[in-house]
Amino acid sequence: MTAWIDGQAVARDEAVAAAAALLTGARSPVFAGLCAEAASVQAAFDLARAIGASLDPAAGSALYADLGALASGGAMTTTPAEARGRADLVLVVGAAPWTSEMVSELAAGGPVRGRAAGRSRTLLALGGAGAGAVQPVAYPAGEAGVAAAIGLLRGLAGGRIAGPHPLADLVVRLREALYGVVLYDPGEIGALGAEMLNGLVKDLNETTRCFALPLGDACQGRAVAQVAAWSTGQGPRVGFGRGRPEHDPWRFDAERQAAAGEIDAALWLASLPAPLPAWTRTVPTVALLGAPKGDEARVVIGVGVPGEAFGAALWHPRRAAIAWHESRHESRQDSGQDSGQGPRQDTRPDPGSPQPGLSPAAAILADLQARLAASPASNPERSASC
Secondary structure (H helix, E strand, C coil): CCEEECCEEECHHHHHHHHHHHHHCCCCEEEEEEECCHHHHHHHHHHHHHHCCEEEECCHHHHHHHHHHHHHHCCCECCHHHHHHHCCEEEEECCHHHHCHHHHHHHHCCCCCCCCCCCCCEEEEECCCCECCECCEEECCCCCCHHHHHHHHHHHHCCCCCCCCCCHHHHHHHHHCCCEEEEECHHHHHHHHHHHHHHHHHHHCCCCCEEEEECCCCCCHHHHHHHHHHHHCCCCCEECCCCCCEECCCCCCHHHHHHCCCCCEEEEEECCCCCCCHHHHCCCEEEEECCCCCCCCCEEEECCCECCCECEEEEECCCCEEEEECCHHHHHHHHCCCCCCCCCCCCCCCCCCCCECECHHHHHHHHHHHHHHHCCCCCCCCCCCC
16 A cells, blocks of 8 residues: 655555544545545545535536436436336437447347337437447437427427427327437536436326436446435535534535635545546645555545455446445456466555455545544534535
């Protein structure tokens, strides 16, 4: 395990002690990123609760586009497995889904169970042009963009827009489907687009079956939402500054807090790749990183990449659930592929790790919690912004 303070390599315990000192003196700390295995995200929530910090995942914008729509009007959703097994029509909204493997999987087969079993699967696109050999029946979104096109589609489906319209044929196809699926990226269409899309799906269910299928983000946001739900009863962004969890997407936006001067320390957790925001350069920051260089923050500690260096529970996009991912090292051992390939890297935790059995990042966060409990801040008052 590697560690740095101000870009200089140090022993792990020295870096953990520096991180503890930084957080102990903070009046308004924020934990951000949270792009990590579920155990480490859970440990971050536990430490934030103990010291009154707020939490903001790197996946915040894409996550809130969907959570906002769910909170305001509900949603009728399906899973990737149900879509593969039952859908006779898939509408791909926007350009982003075409970069995912989901579209190729849906294009490769047809429904095998349910009312549509045996039918062919029709692939449609709104505001996208297909990818490679997968070419859908494409409908342009128009100059106003995809979100506006979804609104028009809903107006047509609900009979609120009369007369000929380029999207009228698309509405007919959606109504005639036995099991329609609308695939989209919440981060691309935004909160208003997601709310309109889920309203369209509900309207279509007055006469047929249709379901929304949102793509997950690349920063474990769906897993963070589940950890937040079972830990606090609320979605992230959450703050513990008043001794209880409070959910407020605007107030606990780490970038906004940094710009407003509301935070005086940060912990950036990213054992999986996540872009480090510029604001971490202006706030004293501890960074727990899967693949660090050493100069990303004032205190940097390498924690290994989950699913590669060690097995971990991560979001599984194909299952749309948290699932266990074996380490690649263990997988190679099980299959015998390591034989004759030379010495292997030792990925075991350092002998000084405080809680063997935890992932490295979770162990460090638990260590920090124990150190902060043993040396509470002289001024325990926390900012109300946390």
